[in-house]
Amino acid sequence: MALLLHQARFFTTVNHLRDLPATARPEIAFAGRSNAGKSTAINLLCNQKRLAFASKTPGRTQHINYFAVGTADDPAGYLVDLPGYGYAEVPEASKQHWEVLLSQYLKTRAQLRGLILMMDARRPLTELDRRMIEWFAPTGRPIHALLTKCDKLTRQECVLALRTAKKGFDEYKQQGFEGELSAQLFSALKRVGLDEAHAVIENWIVPPADTSAADEAAERPAR
Template identity: 50%
Template sequence: MSPAVPTPSAAEKQALAWTHTARFLTTASQLDQLPVNELPEIAFVGRSNAGKSTAINMLAQQKRLAFASKTPGRTQHINLFEVGPKDAPDALFADLPGYGYAAVERSAKLRWQQVMADYLEVRRSLSGVVVMIDSRLGFTELDKQLLAFVAPRVGTGEVKLLVLLTKADKLNRKEADAALRAATEVLGQLATDDADVGITLFSALSKKGVGDAAQTLYQWAHPLSPA
């Protein structure tokens, strides 16, 4: 018999109803092509095969909002999505290109590494970063390099950070605990009094962590709302 699925709390239902409103706004290949806005912007980043597009689609309850190509490394644009009421959006999701796929041409890799670094370091409206880490692999050197780009802003509290340990359905309890410990150790370097850093086991298949992630993002965009 399958274990009973816990009933979502009111806060979780509210957060999921909010993430479900995500809709495409625009796409850009350079930072100067992105619109200037005053809305909090939440960026999703991760290796090409870490499940980033699948996670975005699960949070939005839309199968193809973020295009999940069968060929990793294909997406080479920043895609923006509005979230919230259609007549008054209150946040943006930014889907950044996956990184680290070996088949991508070196010149394209270098260009996108620079675009992503610039985005994470200087994008004024950036208020949160969601990093997708394959729970079976943990943080690779490329993942750690990405953390280094955003670490100064996370340390001051300017930008919040959530790590989703994806594909958690493939881990048993012992492996999941080990993945959490390893991720916590890596993120220890970001620990300051001002830093807002979280870690959640996540599975689009079993829906583990989806509600928790949605609540975190909702609170980022609505900091004055009750938890």
């Protein structure tokens, strides 16, 4: 089913909750701090170079971008690229807009099946990362963290980063958060963790019981 992601194409962009598309297909959201490598990861997962764009001014993009996966006439689902957060130079009004847009989308979007949370492996679980978790985890839907740029760490540092993320997630579970919380190492440069991330996203878009439908969608030629 990885072919579904490889067929990804731009669908729409929205700047207000009222403009969210009236689709019934599953949505997988991608969130992360500015410069965490979110756009690069999406491009790699979809086997494309310029599907998702990083803003030339980090933190300035305040739009939600939708990418359809699967065939053009019958998408299996959507990847939803959320605005990056945490950049110091962003005006206060933009920060407030970001907070309302992201929090309400994460809390209320019925089509949302899971959250891919990008965290720089050198700085996992920042205050803003935790805010994203605390907005979304009460929905009971899964969160999977990609600890990006792990190629910049030694093997021992990678082990420590992954342990830190999982320990933080265990603390949320102890607090009563019901959704699945998982984490992995990821490097777009070295292609570390690509298969694992693919598997998570694929199972969210089309659960294993529905893989036959996914295979049919992947085999249909794009129009």
